[in-house]
Amino acid sequence: MQSQSVVYLESVSKIYPSAKGEVYAVRDVTIDVQPGEFYSLLGSSGSGKTTTLRMIGGFEIPEYGQVYIGGEAVTTLPPYRRNVHTVFQNYALFPHMTVAENIAYPLTIAKVPRSEIEPQVKESLxxxxxxxxxxxxxxxxxxxxxxxxxxxxxxxxxxxVLLLDEPLSALDAKIREEVRQELRELQRQLNLTFIYVTHDQEEALALSDRIAVMHKGKVEQIGTPKEIYNRPASLFVSQFIGKANFLTGTVQQVIDGRAIVSVNNQPIKAVLSDRIPIQPNQTVTLMIRPERIRLNQNTIADNQVKGTIESITYIGQSLQIHAKTDLGMLVVTELYDGGDRSDQNLTLFWNAEDCIVIETKE
Known part of the structure; x- marks a missing residue:
């Protein structure tokens, strides 16, 4: 994979000294980024995502592991010796220069002739x-x-490679959405490789070809937005990405990638995550996305449970319904059709493919 990757991190670790000894900011991280890919490092504060980006950019040197860019080992090279550019959270524009001079700066220090710089700056503007x-x-x-x-x-x-460290976090919501769309279109138009750091899961899901979800310095899961959302590989990922219902039960049976799990003495059919080995009699967590649960429909589904409405929240185009069931409280999201939901007693339906088995322990 290293020879095909535009960026390849091989088991990199970054350690910082502290009063309590050494602290791993990043531990044994391996990622590969393909040419023309929009690749996001997603995680909360302290997850190691920015440190990982800084090791790619040359602003941090890993204690262990290797960094490759374009197949070349660059682990100890300074930033100016790497064919990457970083866009920082605070933009890092030169305040004494004009906009045109700021844009021209990389070409100026590369001693590109002025006659070539001016048309390039004009095109960039x-x-x-x-x-x-x-x-x-x-x-x-x-x-x-x-x-x-x-x-x-x-x-x-x-x-x-373009490295982007939380580049939209300082913008208000409306402007951020506009610039986000422009950024994605530009990346596709120019077929450039972007590595994008963000704590915003919606942003990562909307922009990325692939996402590396990070937690406590480690990579929890790498996959496409659909894979990350629909088939989370750990309890942390399932809780961090989107909203979900969680049920705790005991595995009764495992056959061909499916399981029957007893939740409050009711058998629930579910599917296994590829990376999680599950055995009978094991205590597990089931994850069901709120939008995958249907209400009072004349349809056949793998699972169903009776419920009573506890509350309804109107959130624009959809309703968020809290229903009390024998399995526990379940949240259901459905499109709002303009009518009033007067029925207090419900039947909730969902298929096994929408109910994911996750190990209970982190």
């Missing part, structure tokens, strides 16, 4: 829709405009 701001200073721009300048500067020298 046009591409990022900031052609009217070339003579302004960064302080005269909005947050979204500054973000576009930072991206234009990062991409003007066409690096092999």
């Amino acid at each position: 046009r591409m990022f829709q900031i052609q009217d701001f070339g003579d302004r200073k960064p302080s005269q721009l909005s947050g979204g405009q500054q973000q576009r300048v930072a991206l234009a500067r990062a991409l003007i020298s066409r690096p092999k």
